[in-house]
Amino acid sequence: MAVLAGLAAICGAGNAREAGPHDAVAGVTPKYVAAPGCTEEVAAVLRLAADQALTVVPRGTGTKLAWGAPPRSVDLVLDTTRLARVVEHAAGDLVVVVEAGTRLDTLQETLAAHGQRLALDPPSGGTVGGTVAANAAGPLRLLYGTARDLLIGVTVVRADGVVARAGGKVVKNVAGYDLGKLFTGSYGTLGVITQAVFRLHPLPAARAYVTRTVADAAEASRLVQAVLRSQLVPAALELDLPRPGGPATLVVLLEGAPAGVPARAETLVALLGGDARAGEEAPPWWGRHPFGPDDITLKIAYPIADLEAVMTALAGAGGLEPTLRGSVGTGVLHAGLPGDADPAAVARLLGTLRQALRPWGSAILLQAPPAVAVDRWGDVPALALMRRVKTQFDPAHRLSPGRFVGGI
Numbered sequence: 001m002a003v004l005a006g007l008a009a010i011c012g013a014g015n016a017r018e019a020g021p022h023d024a025v026a027g028v029t030p031k032y033v034a035a036p037g038c039t040e041e042v043a044a045v046l047r048l049a050a051d052q053a054l055t056v057v058p059r060g061t062g063t064k065l066a067w068g069a070p071p072r073s074v075d076l077v078l079d080t081t082r083l084a085r086v087v088e089h090a091a092g093d094l095v096v097v098v099e100a101g102t103r104l105d106t107l108q109e110t111l112a113a114h115g116q117r118l119a120l121d122p123p124s125g126g127t128v129g130g131t132v133a134a135n136a137a138g139p140l141r142l143l144y145g146t147a148r149d150l151l152i153g154v155t156v157v158r159a160d161g162v163v164a165r166a167g168g169k170v171v172k173n174v175a176g177y178d179l180g181k182l183f184t185g186s187y188g189t190l191g192v193i194t195q196a197v198f199r200l201h202p203l204p205a206a207r208a209y210v211t212r213t214v215a216d217a218a219e220a221s222r223l224v225q226a227v228l229r230s231q232l233v234p235a236a237l238e239l240d241l242p243r244p245g246g247p248a249t250l251v252v253l254l255e256g257a258p259a260g261v262p263a264r265a266e267t268l269v270a271l272l273g274g275d276a277r278a279g280e281e282a283p284p285w286w287g288r289h290p291f292g293p294d295d296i297t298l299k300i301a302y303p304i305a306d307l308e309a310v311m312t313a314l315a316g317a318g319g320l321e322p323t324l325r326g327s328v329g330t331g332v333l334h335a336g337l338p339g340d341a342d343p344a345a346v347a348r349l350l351g352t353l354r355q356a357l358r359p360w361g362s363a364i365l366l367q368a369p370p371a372v373a374v375d376r377w378g379d380v381p382a383l384a385l386m387r388r389v390k391t392q393f394d395p396a397h398r399l400s401p402g403r404f405v406g407g408i
């Protein structure tokens with residue numbers, strides 16, 4: 001009770017409460033939920049958590065909180081959704097400073113009013129902080145990279161409640177270790193991100209989606225290579241395979257000036273051949289995951305030229321029929337299986353994939369019922385170093401314990 005009173009004193013009475021079952025993080029129910037309204041309040045909440053030895057998991061809109069390994073323990077969910085301000089949009093500098101709990105789609109609306117965008121398009125609904133913490137990306141990753149490439153400054157609160165800032169508002173930043181990159185993809189294990197600074201890009205004036213049906217893995221691989229080796233500078237290159245063994249669809253996004261895009265699209269149609277055609281609308285599956293909320297989900301990263309090998313390994317998935325979709329121009333595929341798929345078969349599939357992907361690729365089990373008892377992350381290079389980094393930032397291991405690689 002004293003903890004709850006302390007949280008309410010920091011965040012305001014309506015912004016701290018006892019947790020309920022719907023606050024569970026990957027099946028683990030916390031005791032409290034607190035929603036601080038600014039960086040200083042986040043710092044005060046984390047100081048209180050440190051005093052009381054509470055474990056803490058940050059939460060944005062919670063769209064993918066079930067992903068990753070379940071936490072070993074969670075006492076307090078730190079809800080970031082009150083940190084929802086666009087602090088500064090410096091349109092002339094193509095830079096935005098934004099609080100971590102801001103929804104990415106809300107941020108994009110603000111930027112679009114000035115003809116700009118943050119060139120990040122992960123499946124919608126998430127917050128800026130969650131996107132950075134998970135280094136989430138979508139189709140545009142091909143041309144613009146991920147949050148790791150677009151983030152130029154970050155404000156974080158450490159487990160002991162100390163506020164730290166890194167980088168800034170200039171694209172060429174000051175010297176020093178790039179802490180923003182370290183926090184990107186840290187899954188809430190190093191600190192709570194409260195503000196992010198991103199570089200921006202102008203919204204493209206014209207777009208074309210060039211679509212081509214693909215017969216098999218060999219053809220998919222050949223066409224992907226042809227597009228990537230061309231001078232057509234695609235913004236995105238996506239593949240959708242709703243049924244293993246069935247036809248797949250390859251879609252290439254071209255963006256740019258109205259004068260240039262149609263001509264580039266025409267060249268691309270000729271390059272792809274077959275039933276290739278250009279249109280202005282994205283297919284309905286564009287930028288969405290190929291699975292539902294209760295499905296078993298995998299994320300596969302591989303060298304781009306190994307697409308055929310990866311698709312072949314998935315096709316021989318021992319009776320399982322994964323749906324497949326992803327950014328084949330960057331070597332990232334997502335796969336989905338029914339939630340009640342045989343756990344032993346899922347484990348075997350993961351083993352086969354990891355074997356086929358060595359040494360450069362990885363297959364991560366993002367979400368699965370506890371019966372699928374395998375290491376979710378697989379072998380990760382430099383794990384000993386990562387453990388030391390974690391201990392440096394969070395010596396008592398109270399932030400999202402156990403969620404990350406190697407049980408960090």
Ligand SMILES: Cc1cc2nc3c(=O)[nH]c(=O)nc-3n(C[C@H](O)[C@H](O)[C@H](O)COP(=O)(O)OP(=O)(O)OC[C@H]3O[C@@H](n4cnc5c(N)ncnc54)[C@H](O)[C@@H]3O)c2cc1C
Pocket residue numbers: 057058059060061062063064065066067068080100101122123125126127128129130131133134135136137138187188189191192193194299366400403
């Ligand atoms: C293991 C994992 C892998 C993912 N991979 C992809 C991917 O490849 N592509 C993709 O599009 N999406 C991916 N996601 C989903 C991506 O996280 C969501 O699109 C985005 O995080 C949604 O934001 P949210 O606000 O709902 O975050 P939540 O679902 O609430 O949280 C996501 C993760 O970020 C942490 N977190 C949230 N806010 C903060 C913060 N302010 N500071 C520190 N940590 C925070 C949480 O503790 C949690 O680990 C992944 C998510 C996880 C957990």
